Amino acid sequence: MKTFTRVLLLMLVVFFFGCRTVTEEKEKPAITIEEVLHAQKQWCDALIEIGNVYVAGGDYHQVTDSIISLLYDYDHGQVIFKPTLAFGDQTFRLSKQGAVAYFAGSDPDFPDDKGFALRPWIAAEFENIGNDHEGIHLYGDKAIGAGHVHFTGADGGQVTVEKIFGYRKYDDGSVRIILHNSSLPYSP
Amino acid sequence: MKTFTRVLLLMLVVFFFGCRTVTEEKEKPAITIEEVLHAQKQWCDALIEIGNVYVAGGDYHQVTDSIISLLYDYDHGQVIFKPTLAFGDQTFRLSKQGAVAYFAGSDPDFPDDKGFALRPWIAAEFENIGNDHEGIHLYGDKAIGAGHVHFTGADGGQVTVEKIFGYRKYDDGSVRIILHNSSLPYSP
Amino acid sequence: MKTFTRVLLLMLVVFFFGCRTVTEEKEKPAITIEEVLHAQKQWCDALIEIGNVYVAGGDYHQVTDSIISLLYDYDHGQVIFKPTLAFGDQTFRLSKQGAVAYFAGSDPDFPDDKGFALRPWIAAEFENIGNDHEGIHLYGDKAIGAGHVHFTGADGGQVTVEKIFGYRKYDDGSVRIILHNSSLPYSP
Amino acid sequence: MKTFTRVLLLMLVVFFFGCRTVTEEKEKPAITIEEVLHAQKQWCDALIEIGNVYVAGGDYHQVTDSIISLLYDYDHGQVIFKPTLAFGDQTFRLSKQGAVAYFAGSDPDFPDDKGFALRPWIAAEFENIGNDHEGIHLYGDKAIGAGHVHFTGADGGQVTVEKIFGYRKYDDGSVRIILHNSSLPYSP
Numbered sequence: 001m002k003t004f005t006r007v008l009l010l011m012l013v014v015f016f017f018g019c020r021t022v023t024e025e026k027e028k029p030a031i032t033i034e035e036v037l038h039a040q041k042q043w044c045d046a047l048i049e050i051g052n053v054y055v056a057g058g059d060y061h062q063v064t065d066s067i068i069s070l071l072y073d074y075d076h077g078q079v080i081f082k083p084t085l086a087f088g089d090q091t092f093r094l095s096k097q098g099a100v101a102y103f104a105g106s107d108p109d110f111p112d113d114k115g116f117a118l119r120p121w122i123a124a125e126f127e128n129i130g131n132d133h134e135g136i137h138l139y140g141d142k143a144i145g146a147g148h149v150h151f152t153g154a155d156g157g158q159v160t161v162e163k164i165f166g167y168r169k170y171d172d173g174s175v176r177i178i179l180h181n182s183s184l185p186y187s188p
Numbered sequence: 189m190k191t192f193t194r195v196l197l198l199m200l201v202v203f204f205f206g207c208r209t210v211t212e213e214k215e216k217p218a219i220t221i222e223e224v225l226h227a228q229k230q231w232c233d234a235l236i237e238i239g240n241v242y243v244a245g246g247d248y249h250q251v252t253d254s255i256i257s258l259l260y261d262y263d264h265g266q267v268i269f270k271p272t273l274a275f276g277d278q279t280f281r282l283s284k285q286g287a288v289a290y291f292a293g294s295d296p297d298f299p300d301d302k303g304f305a306l307r308p309w310i311a312a313e314f315e316n317i318g319n320d321h322e323g324i325h326l327y328g329d330k331a332i333g334a335g336h337v338h339f340t341g342a343d344g345g346q347v348t349v350e351k352i353f354g355y356r357k358y359d360d361g362s363v364r365i366i367l368h369n370s371s372l373p374y375s376p
Numbered sequence: 377m378k379t380f381t382r383v384l385l386l387m388l389v390v391f392f393f394g395c396r397t398v399t400e401e402k403e404k405p406a407i408t409i410e411e412v413l414h415a416q417k418q419w420c421d422a423l424i425e426i427g428n429v430y431v432a433g434g435d436y437h438q439v440t441d442s443i444i445s446l447l448y449d450y451d452h453g454q455v456i457f458k459p460t461l462a463f464g465d466q467t468f469r470l471s472k473q474g475a476v477a478y479f480a481g482s483d484p485d486f487p488d489d490k491g492f493a494l495r496p497w498i499a500a501e502f503e504n505i506g507n508d509h510e511g512i513h514l515y516g517d518k519a520i521g522a523g524h525v526h527f528t529g530a531d532g533g534q535v536t537v538e539k540i541f542g543y544r545k546y547d548d549g550s551v552r553i554i555l556h557n558s559s560l561p562y563s564p
Numbered sequence: 565m566k567t568f569t570r571v572l573l574l575m576l577v578v579f580f581f582g583c584r585t586v587t588e589e590k591e592k593p594a595i596t597i598e599e600v601l602h603a604q605k606q607w608c609d610a611l612i613e614i615g616n617v618y619v620a621g622g623d624y625h626q627v628t629d630s631i632i633s634l635l636y637d638y639d640h641g642q643v644i645f646k647p648t649l650a651f652g653d654q655t656f657r658l659s660k661q662g663a664v665a666y667f668a669g670s671d672p673d674f675p676d677d678k679g680f681a682l683r684p685w686i687a688a689e690f691e692n693i694g695n696d697h698e699g700i701h702l703y704g705d706k707a708i709g710a711g712h713v714h715f716t717g718a719d720g721g722q723v724t725v726e727k728i729f730g731y732r733k734y735d736d737g738s739v740r741i742i743l744h745n746s747s748l749p750y751s752p
Contacts, residue, residue, distance in 0.1 A: 032410050037549040042446065045550065049442050059435030063442040066425050066434075070418065070443070078325045080334045082350060087374045091350055092317045092334045112376065125548075129280050137266045137366070142330060144354060144367050146268045146280050162270060162279055164369050166332060166354070172501075173413040174421065178325070179332050181352050183371035186275045188300065454701045456710045458726060463750045467726055468693050468710045488752065505656050513642045513742070518706060520730060520743050522644045522656045538646060538655055540745050542708060542730070554701070555708050557728050559747035562651045564676065 028141040031169040033133050036143050037126075039071070039167055039175055044124035044149065046071060050103055051120025051154070064104040064117065068096055073168055073176040084161050084182040085116065123152035126163070141169045144179070160185065216329040219357040224324050224331050225316075227259070227355055227363050232312035232337065234259060238291060239308025239342070252292040252305065256284055261356060261364040272349050272370040273304065311340035314351070329357045332367070348373065404517040407545040409509050412519050413502075415447070415543055415551055420500035420525065422447060426479055427496025427530070440480035440493065444472055449544060449552040460537050460558040461492065499528035502539070517545045520555070536561065592705040595733040600700050600707050601692075603635070603731055603739055608688035608713065610635060614667060615684025615718070628668040628681065632660055637732060637740040648725050648746040649680065687716035690727070705733045708743070724749065 046067045054060040069075050074096035081093040083102045090110055093099050101107035105115025128147040129135035136145040144166045151159045166179025234255045242248040260267050262284035269281040271290045278298055281287050289295035293303025316335040317323035324333040332354045339347045354367025422443045430436040448455050450472035457469040459478040466486055469475050477483035481491025504523040505511035512521040520542045527535045542555025610631045618624040637643050638660035645657040647666045654674055657663050665671035669679025692711040693699035700709040708730045715723045730743025 029410075032408065034405075034408050034411055034549075035414060038411060038414070038551055041549040045446055049445055052445075053438060053442055058441070059438040062429060062435040063439055066429055066439040067442065067446070069425055069428075070421055070446075080323065080325060080332055080352060082334065082352065082369075082371075085374050085376070087376065091336075091373065092323060094318060094322060130282060134282060135268065135280060137268060139330060139356070139366075142327060144268055146270065148279075162371075164268060164270065164352070164367065166367075168327070173410075173417040175414055178327075179352065179354070179367075181369045181371075183270075183350075183369070184374065185279065186273050186372065188273070188275060456699065456701060456708055456728060458710065458728065458745075458747075461750050461752070463752060467712075467749065468699060470694060470698060506658060510658060511644065511656060513644060515706060515732070515742075518703060520644055522646065524655075538747075540644060540646065540728070540743065542743075544703070554703075555728065555730075555743075557646075557745045557747075559646075559726075559745070560750065561655065562649050562748065564649065564651060 029169055029171060029173065030140055031138060031143045031167060031175060033136055033138070035169065035175050036136050036138075036145050036165075036167060037128075037133075039177070040126040040128075040145070040147075040165065043071060043165070043177070044126055047103070047117050047124050047151075048121055050117035051122075054104075054115075054118045055120055055154075060115075060118065061100070061104045061106060065096075065100050068099050068103070071177055072096070072099060072180075073178045074099065076170070076174075076176065077168065077178060079178055079180070080166075081177075081180045082182065083116065083180075084184060085114075087112070119153045119155070119157075121151050122154050123150075125150045142178075143167045143169075149182075217357055217359060217361065218328055219326060219331045219355060219363060221321050221324055221326070223357065223363050224326075224333050224353075224355060225321075227365070228314040228316075228333070228335075228353065231259060231353075231365070232314055235291070235305050235312050235339075236309055238305035239310075242292075242303075242306045243308055243342075248306070249288070249292045249294065252288050253284075256287050256291070259365055260284070260287060260368070261366045262287065264358070264362075264364065265356065265366060267366055267368070268354075269365075269368045270370065271304065271368075272372060273302075275300070307341045307343070309339050310342050311338075313338045330366075331355045331357075337370075405545055405547060405549065406516055407514060407519045407543060407551060409512055409514070411545065411551050412512050412514075412521050412541075412543060413504075413509075415553070416502040416504075416521070416523075416541065419447060419541075419553070420502055423479070423493050423500050423527075424497055426493035427498075430480075430491075430494045431496055431530075436491075436494065437476070437480045437482060441472075441476050444475050444479070447553055448472070448475060448556075449554045450475065452546070452550075452552065453544065453554060455554055455556070456542075457553075457556045458558065459492065459556075460560060461490075463488070495529045495531070495533075497527050498530050499526075501526045518554075519543045519545075525558075593733055593735060593737065594704055595702060595707045595731060595739060597697050597700055597702070599733065599739050600702075600709050600729075600731060601697075603741070604690040604692075604709070604711075604729065607635060607729075607741070608690055611667070611681050611688050611715075612685055614681035615686075618668075618679075618682045619684055619718075624682070625664070625668045625670060628664050629660075632663050632667070635741055636660070636663060636744075637742045638663065640734070640738075640740065641732065641742060643742055643744070644730075645741075645744045646746065647680065647744075648748060649678075651676070683717045683719070685715050686718050687714075689714045706742075707731045707733075713746075 050064050053063045072079050101110035101113045103117040105113045146164045148160050162183050164181040168178045169175045238252050241251045257263050289298035289301045291305040293301050334352045336348050350371050352369040356366045357363045426440050429439045445451050477486035477489045479493040481489045522540045524536050538559050540557040544554045545551045614628050617627045633639050665674035665677045667681040669677050710728045712724050726747050728745040732742045733739045
């Protein structure tokens with residue numbers, strides 16, 4: 001009977017630890033607040049970099065394309081992007097082409113896009129809403145965050161827009177934008 | 189010893205089936221296109237319902253509160269809501285109070301909210317972007333969808349706004365809004 | 377005397393809390409394991425992106441320049457970079473120009489650089505050493521991590537190199553490479 | 565009441581000076597170029613010392629152990645060490661044992677280590693890259709430096725290797741190695 005009890009206990013141990021193992025294999029890597037903050041900052045840096053390349057006479061269209069590939073999820077998944085100044089049939093950009101056109105312009109398929117990054121901007125700062133990042137909501141491998149971006153143009157002009165970004169973290173550690181809504185503040 | 193063997197076998201059975209059960213519990217129910225479409229329609233219906241109650245002299249503030257509880261995830265999780273006509277410090281509404289105030293007005297904490305639902309509206313139609321619902325992106329138990337809502341006021345006026353909704357489906361089958369961005373179309 | 381005691385206690389409270397505030401203002405944001413993993417992954421993605429642009433006939437030199445600006449700290453601080461295949465006087469690359477030349481080639485100042493990214497590579501995977509990321513050492517706003525990167529060329533060839541990366545996190549959330557050592561494995 | 569005022573003043577004095585003290589304690593002592601140069605020189609001297617002890621029939625294994633304790637941060641923190649001639653699973657040495665084995669050999673856990681210091685070497689000189697120590701990057705209490713070490717063996721042979729060292733300075737003034745990468749120059 002002693003042996004019986006031992007085996008019973010062993011089985012219980014195996015049961016709980018075995019199950020835990022199975023369960024953990026299914027858990028996706030969770031995105032963190034820090035990763036969201038970093039992705040926000042990188043988006044701001046990228047916008048300015050495109051403008052720098054433009055001013056320096058570089059191939060800013062190509063640079064934009066590559067940066068969009070790195071920061072947005074177009075090449076690996078799907079993205080909803082509503083740029084600040086897009087409108088009509090081209091309000092939402094579900095394709096990478098539409099995103100590149102918005103930032104870099106010069107795309108005959110998107111004739112209204114002047115190239116948002118080309119103003120150019122010399123500063124862009126993300127301001128999250130609330131305290132303690134309460135406007136960043138984590139959902140396992142996804143995150144949604146809201147706030148404002150304050151842009152400063154090379155011409156000294158300043159613009160503030162409202163932003164909502166959604167991010168997805170992949171098993172390989174990649175964090176990319178799956179949602180980007182930008183709009184001009186409503187003025188009553 | 190016979191008893192011992194029986195228990196051993198029983199434990200093994202429990203082990204494998206138990207683990208499978210645990211694992212399956214981790215798989216969250218996936219949200220479907222149909223559920224997103226339903227949630228969009230329900231949001232439109234709810235807006236009109238609030239207006240109906242208002243016109244009929246009912247307790248529209250109470251109704252709004254209940255409807256927000258039903259359709260949004262404020263009571264169970266967290267929500268990012270940027271209403272069309274909100275601005276300044278009150279642009280983003282992370283609390284249910286802020287959402288109710290926007291639709292029903294009369295909240296001293298949100299003095300600029302006139303009560304969006306009280307115009308009232310007699311029709312509201314969600315128009316998804318793209319073909320084959322390509323603007324609705326499913327991510328397991330989450331979904332993000334983009335489009336326009338066309339409102340028709342009791343006064344005959346028509347307004348179109350840009351919408352992005354994010355939804356979360358719970359294990360119990362509930363589908364609620366975790367993200368709602370609304371903005372007036374940009375006019376160049 | 378009672379008042380005296382009260383003031384004494386108050387001062388002590390102010391003393392400790394006041395000091396704590398002063399102290400906390402000095403703390404820099406700490407880099408996390410997740411941020412290191414993400415930076416590793418992004419480096420791999422960037423290498424492949426440069427090759428993609430090259431194959432597609434795009435301005436890969438410009439893209440490389442912008443990507444180096446985003447991922448390395450050349451524009452904001454200082455970087456030590458020892459590429460795998462660099463040698464002689466040009467073994468270490470302290471300037472951004474030297475880094476761009478290594479990845480994209482075609483720089484008369486770095487005549488031995490063929491453009492490492494142009495092979496091109498179709499896969500690059502970072503393998504950290506040890507268990508539980510024991511090869512990633514965090515030092516507040518800095519981190520050092522060691523491992524191997526396994527490259528797969530478009531020609532099917534496979535190469536593994538030894539990597540040490542150092543990262544710096546800035547107050548604004550930026551995480552950029554300050555150290556990058558790459559070397560071919562020693563073969564006895 | 566006079567006593568009260570005196571104590572009040574005293575507390576204020578303590579408050580401001582106390583806070584300043586606390587704050588200054590948080591500022592870690594900055595490492596200097598001179599300390600990095602000294603650490604480089606000491607590493608070279610230590611290598612030769614181990615060889616001297618070996619040739620003289622002394623307990624070189626014990627000496628190596630002590631020197632590693634003095635110069636590297638294994639006992640106090642963590643170290644990434646990639647020796648020149650290490651390979652395979654033992655490429656990176658995160659433990660002190662692995663470092664000692666590399667320099668002194670004779671460790672069954674590291675069967676491929678012949679004892680790098682035992683050749684022996686009669687001269688070792690660190691050559692920093694760039695002018696004005698531009699290859700030594702200081703980050704408060706941390707520093708990273710790159711260069712070459714030129715070894716001369718007792719047999720007259722000469723070897724040059726590429727080095728990157730990372731150092732950490734402790735509050736007590738200690739400066740120890742937290743990173744050491746060594747590799748044979750690439751030969752095209």
